[in-house]
Amino acid sequence: MRLAVIAGDGIGPEVVAEGLKVLGGVVPDLETTEYDLGATRWQRTGELLPDSVLDELRGHDAILLGAIGDPGVPPGILERGLLLRLRFELDHHVNLRPAKLYDGVRSPLAEPGPIDMLCVREGTEGPYVGNGGVLRRDTPHEVATEVSLNTAFGVERVVRYAFERATARPRRHLTLIHKTNVLTHAGSLWSRTVEEVGAEFPEVTVAYQHVDAASMFFITDPGRYDVIVTDNLFGDIVTDVAAAVTGGIGLAASGNLDASGTNPGMFEPVHGSAPDIAGQGVADPTATVLSVALLLEHLGRGDQARKVNAAVAFDLSTRDAQRPVRTAEVGDRLAALAGG
Amino acid sequence: MRLAVIAGDGIGPEVVAEGLKVLGGVVPDLETTEYDLGATRWQRTGELLPDSVLDELRGHDAILLGAIGDPGVPPGILERGLLLRLRFELDHHVNLRPAKLYDGVRSPLAEPGPIDMLCVREGTEGPYVGNGGVLRRDTPHEVATEVSLNTAFGVERVVRYAFERATARPRRHLTLIHKTNVLTHAGSLWSRTVEEVGAEFPEVTVAYQHVDAASMFFITDPGRYDVIVTDNLFGDIVTDVAAAVTGGIGLAASGNLDASGTNPGMFEPVHGSAPDIAGQGVADPTATVLSVALLLEHLGRGDQARKVNAAVAFDLSTRDAQRPVRTAEVGDRLAALAGG
Ligand SMILES: CC(C)[C@H](C(=O)O)[C@@H](O)C(=O)O
Numbered sequence: 232m233r234l235a236v237i238a239g240d241g242i243g244p245e246v247v248a249e250g251l252k253v254l255g256g257v258v259p260d261l262e263t264t265e266y267d268l269g270a271t272r273w274q275r276t277g278e279l280l281p282d283s284v285l286d287e288l289r290g291h292d293a294i295l296l297g298a299i300g301d302p303g304v305p306p307g308i309l310e311r312g313l314l315l316r317l318r319f320e321l322d323h324h325v326n327l328r329p330a331k332l333y334d335g336v337r338s339p340l341a342e343p344g345p346i347d348m349l350c351v352r353e354g355t356e357g358p359y360v361g362n363g364g365v366l367r368r369d370t371p372h373e374v375a376t377e378v379s380l381n382t383a384f385g386v387e388r389v390v391r392y393a394f395e396r397a398t399a400r401p402r403r404h405l406t407l408i409h410k411t412n413v414l415t416h417a418g419s420l421w422s423r424t425v426e427e428v429g430a431e432f433p434e435v436t437v438a439y440q441h442v443d444a445a446s447m448f449f450i451t452d453p454g455r456y457d458v459i460v461t462d463n464l465f466g467d468i469v470t471d472v473a474a475a476v477t478g479g480i481g482l483a484a485s486g487n488l489d490a491s492g493t494n495p496g497m498f499e500p501v502h503g504s505a506p507d508i509a510g511q512g513v514a515d516p517t518a519t520v521l522s523v524a525l526l527l528e529h530l531g532r533g534d535q536a537r538k539v540n541a542a543v544a545f546d547l548s549t550r551d552a553q554r555p556v557r558t559a560e561v562g563d564r565l566a567a568l569a570g571g
Numbered sequence: 572m573r574l575a576v577i578a579g580d581g582i583g584p585e586v587v588a589e590g591l592k593v594l595g596g597v598v599p600d601l602e603t604t605e606y607d608l609g610a611t612r613w614q615r616t617g618e619l620l621p622d623s624v625l626d627e628l629r630g631h632d633a634i635l636l637g638a639i640g641d642p643g644v645p646p647g648i649l650e651r652g653l654l655l656r657l658r659f660e661l662d663h664h665v666n667l668r669p670a671k672l673y674d675g676v677r678s679p680l681a682e683p684g685p686i687d688m689l690c691v692r693e694g695t696e697g698p699y700v701g702n703g704g705v706l707r708r709d710t711p712h713e714v715a716t717e718v719s720l721n722t723a724f725g726v727e728r729v730v731r732y733a734f735e736r737a738t739a740r741p742r743r744h745l746t747l748i749h750k751t752n753v754l755t756h757a758g759s760l761w762s763r764t765v766e767e768v769g770a771e772f773p774e775v776t777v778a779y780q781h782v783d784a785a786s787m788f789f790i791t792d793p794g795r796y797d798v799i800v801t802d803n804l805f806g807d808i809v810t811d812v813a814a815a816v817t818g819g820i821g822l823a824a825s826g827n828l829d830a831s832g833t834n835p836g837m838f839e840p841v842h843g844s845a846p847d848i849a850g851q852g853v854a855d856p857t858a859t860v861l862s863v864a865l866l867l868e869h870l871g872r873g874d875q876a877r878k879v880n881a882a883v884a885f886d887l888s889t890r891d892a893q894r895p896v897r898t899a900e901v902g903d904r905l906a907a908l909a910g911g
């Protein structure tokens with residue numbers, strides 16, 4: 232397995248080190264190449280993502296990313312120039328975000344019940360396309376626009392992926408989240424696509440919810456969800472709500488996939504670079520390790536993925552909640568459990 | 572006080588009756604005119620909001636709305652043609668949504684702590700402007716767009732209103748919620764406006780959060796928020812999260828205001844028409860009564876607003892959680908408490 236590693240900023244290198252520890256334990260033929268990208272490189276050289284690096288990344292089986300970001304960088308620079316650029320250039324139209332409440336993990340909800348959902352967020356369209364502008368900036372007549380672009384091609388492929396995932400799960404349930412009553416054009420395309428593709432998956436039951444109502448049900452009744460499919464921006468928000476009710480972004484994993492398999496997928500914890508705790512060895516690497524499991528699964532290494540997931544589940548269920556997390560200790564335990 | 576009443580569909584008429592009971596008890600000179608608008612009228616006559624009705628509505632001091640909607644009406648018809656049309660025609664640029672956890676109310680959070688926030692959601696811009704379209708519908712080449720329009724004029728006035736509210740509250744704290752790292756054009760306009768208007772309110776401390784992070788903190792640490800200002804779509808979502816953690820939309824009140832005072836405000840519970848429980852006398856009218864308090868406050872009747880709010884607070888803290896809600900009983904109790 233040829234893996235590109237972008238450790239990134241802040242706690243990124245710390246959690247990635249543990250992710251690699253676990254991955255190396257289950258994949259004997261692991262070859263890694265490190266790429267220095269992120270806030271630090273931009274601040275040093277002004278470079279975000281050189282084309283030559285992008286080309287090299289394409290040659291790998293997968294990419295593992297730690298975290299990108301620094302409060303000293305103006306908003307949008309690293310997002311547009313690096314994180315989103317990677318998603319768009321590598322055609323990562325599926326942004327996969329499971330949200331599961333593990334035994335032993337405290338939810339902020341009083342009665343969470345069992346939670347086990349898989350959010351399939353679109354990754355290359357919607358309001359994320361960067362198609363906006365500004366007129367008469369810094370005057371009282373300024374107008375700023377943001378355009379959400381949605382195509383039949385783009386919606387169909389992510390909806391199809393979501394149905395495929397739903398049909399392989401015991402509950403076989405899919406919820407479309409959108410705002411069809413206000414965003415009527417995009418909403419209609421999404422609804423019709425779910426209906427059409429759904430006809431090929433008669434065994435999957437389908438529900439629809441407006442994003443505002445769904446955000447509420449994620450809190451009052453998260454157990455009702457199985458697979459979710461949604462637009463790029465709605466997905467950004469509801470997956471953070473889902474992460475919150477299942478114990479926080481410290482545990483939230485994600486995969487950015489080109490479902491066609493043409494480009495390598497990129498796997499990353501949902502949390503940021505957390506500069507406040509960087510360098511102290513106290514960041515929880517679990518989200519990175521769970522992202523490694525998504526990576527293995529995407530590469531068809533289901534057995535290895537199951538080992539990593541089982542290691543995390545066991546470790547979380549037996550962790551001493553009183554004891555502060557030590558990054559390397561968690562990684563050691565997970566590597567031993569998964570590789571053993 | 573000249574009040575226009577749009578009882579609407581489903582449980583709308585039931586909860587509005589109790590709202591009027593309470594309002595009539597504290598406002599001796601109340602004159603009401605009922606307007607038959609909503610799903611039922613549309614299904615009967617095809618009419619949504621005749622211009623003559625809109626003109627008449629303008630002549631009132633305020634509008635009280637119950638709920639609009641019916642599962643038999645295709646998405647978008649009532650929203651675009653009635654609810655949003657009212658907001659746009661009456662220039663309701665401030666959508667006011669308090670979220671307070673009352674004593675005696677069960678939050679779904681295990682440790683909610685005190686929650687008392689005031690969301691100021693923009694009401695006439697953003698992705699709600701209806702500026703979208705579709706190309707090559709029903710073909711594999713379909714493209715659907717939604718345009719978010721944001722103007723200095725529109726953002727400034729709602730930001731100013733939010734600062735005015737923040738400066739009058741004990742904590743004097745304002746949080747801007749947006750997604751400036753992705754929606755860079757609109758985000759920049761919002762950020763710069765908050766900075767500029769904020770310079771006139773040095774006593775207000777200002778924070779910024781991305782909408783995804785905020786949606787998480789609403790769950791893990793809702794007590795940190797005081798006043799919130801945000802865009803139309805983000806406000807739709809985060810106010811439902813806020814409602815969920817403070818006991819559900821059964822208690823969530825809202826006001827649609829033209830802060831300039833030119834047009835009457837419209838006050839409505841956030842919940843929908845709930846056709847499943849309509850006609851049974853079991854809908855909780857509390858959100859409508861809290862909306863009546865917002866109405867009184869907006870019309871400068873602070874003493875009367877305080878009475879209604881105090882009645883609700885007392886009633887909620889002494890309600891028997893085992894006893895099912897009876898709409899008219901709750902209204903009777905609140906009217907007696909507020910009018911006494
Ligand atoms: C950093 C940002 C561009 C990104 C997004 O909005 O997608 C992040 O919030 C995420 O969810 O991965």
Ligand SMILES: CC(C)[C@H](C(=O)O)[C@@H](O)C(=O)O
Pocket residue numbers: 412413443650654655807841
């Ligand atoms: C019904 C719908 C148009 C409306 C909105 O999206 O604003 C509702 O969700 C609300 O929050 O008042």
